[in-house]
Amino acid sequence: MAIIVDKEAKRRDIALSCRDLLQEHGIANLTIAQIAQTAGVGKGTIYEYFDNKEDIVFEIITTFLREDLEYLQQLVTLPLSTREKLFRFCTFRYENEQEGEKYRELFKEFLAISLISKEPAMLRFSQEARAAFRIILEQILDEGVAQGELEERFRGAAESLIIFSTGMVVESRLEGFDTQQELNTILDLFFPTPTQGNPS
């Protein structure tokens, strides 16, 4: 009979081949024609694997988030203070000067789409990603409490920190916003002995 392709795999392949393109142009300036050309397929083929333009962006972002998750998962295992881990958890998007800028831009665009999109798939995905991040954060907090670095009452602060991080991503679009300083201000609430400046 005919060839049967692995739809899921090809979807990922197309997404992967367009990562750079997306980072370079941004979502708004990315056309389906460009995507198709870069992926080396016809425009129609794109719609064989994706519902619409958002869906493509969505898939590409997923590849980034998977990497994020890997990074954060190994962060937990590093020999660092709880405060340092929390700090890195919340600022890892800002770590790399060069690549970080592009990545953050992309993440903002993703946030923008997911703010407006009412697609159930998009919402479900956001929720799953959040849950994964949250588990890691809770692990850091639990360890912090176990090691006496953190008061018991902060064990349930994972949600708050995630909300705060999200807020930081949005606010960082503004000139003069100092991510590290703002995060330290919050972390000072968590740790009895306030430390000014980046604790690293």
Next chain:
Amino acid sequence: MAIIVDKEAKRRDIALSCRDLLQEHGIANLTIAQIAQTAGVGKGTIYEYFDNKEDIVFEIITTFLREDLEYLQQLVTLPLSTREKLFRFCTFRYENEQEGEKYRELFKEFLAISLISKEPAMLRFSQEARAAFRIILEQILDEGVAQGELEERFRGAAESLIIFSTGMVVESRLEGFDTQQELNTILDLFFPTPTQGNPS
């Protein structure tokens, strides 16, 4: 000479006449043609007063934010506890069940635009609005410290609360997100005697 129209005033007029339209359809489903028709002018006229579609939305949002600011300014004068004021400050967008929903939807779309847009005017406006909100928040915090309801070290927490509020707007798009509970969790950090539940 010919007629000289007050550009600024007409800009506001057009924006005002389209408030409902924007709330009804959302930004993505709002066309320039609709806007022009609703405002009772030709499509070309719109571009006499606005640079682009975003600019229109931007102007309409401004009218809402002006109202917000008025509300928050009078909030400071009410005879309420500091905690209650902070609570209301951060949740006022969620107060009204019916209208609040539409309003939040709009605000999210505004956030989405301002996340992506690199228009200097848009960024400047965001920063100005933020500064205005911040001043009110700082006033609440100062009063709280003065009245002994709040420890001195929380005087500089305005920035943190704004970031957190922004995060809440974004996260509230997700099913099962409880604004009030999350805000109380954070406020519990500020106030020595934790109060569970909505303090109102």
Next chain:
DNA sequence: TTGTCTATGACTGACTGTCGGTCAATGAAA
């Protein structure tokens, strides 16, 4: 084993409809 035929799903790009934005023409006031 080899050659041939065929069903099927992958693939394509010309085409369509929509929409943001432009501009030449018109109108009105002074």
Next chain:
DNA sequence: TTTCATTGACCGACAGTCAGTCATAGACAA
């Protein structure tokens, strides 16, 4: 007659569609 506001026909760009083409796995005869 000048000047400015107004207008809607028009334009180009782009997302998304669909009728048709192509490539190959498998069936089967020689």
